[in-house]
Amino acid sequence: MQKQDVSMKLVSSQSDGDKKESTELLSRAIYEKTPSGYKLTYDESEATGYEGSTTTIELFEGKKVVMCRTGSVSSNLIVELGTKHHCVYGTPYGEFMVGVNAKSIDSELDEKGGKLDFKYVIDVNSSYVGDFDVYIEVKS
Secondary structure: OOOEEEEEEEEEEEEOOOOEEEEEEEEEEEEEEEOOEEEEEEEOOHHHOOOOEEEEEEEEOOOEEEEEEEEOOOEEEEEEOOEEEEEEEEEOOEEEEEEEEEEEEEEOOEOOEEEEEEEEEEEEOOEEEEEEEEEEEEEO
């Protein structure tokens, strides 16, 4: 499978235990098969608050998701089942070192597209920040 231009729907939800917020992004993306899974690359927009950045989401063998954002804001989050990762998370307000614990990774991705849903918890200095859920649909 070569790189292909696809349409992508990404719904990101976060909850801090009290309130829940969701953001939905419809975008064009580049989708490709890698030796260990699939990779999706798209440009952020004003709607997400990361305009001027490019995000790559890569799935490894259904057990690990790496989200890498470069550009006006940069971050690198690793969501891996059974392993806590300490990652740099960039926001328009600055960078933070965060702990990332995966709760679940469910993938139905194949060469035609499909769905990816992953949930994780973020903490800063072992203090709970929130629960996050990222749901992605890929269509060629």
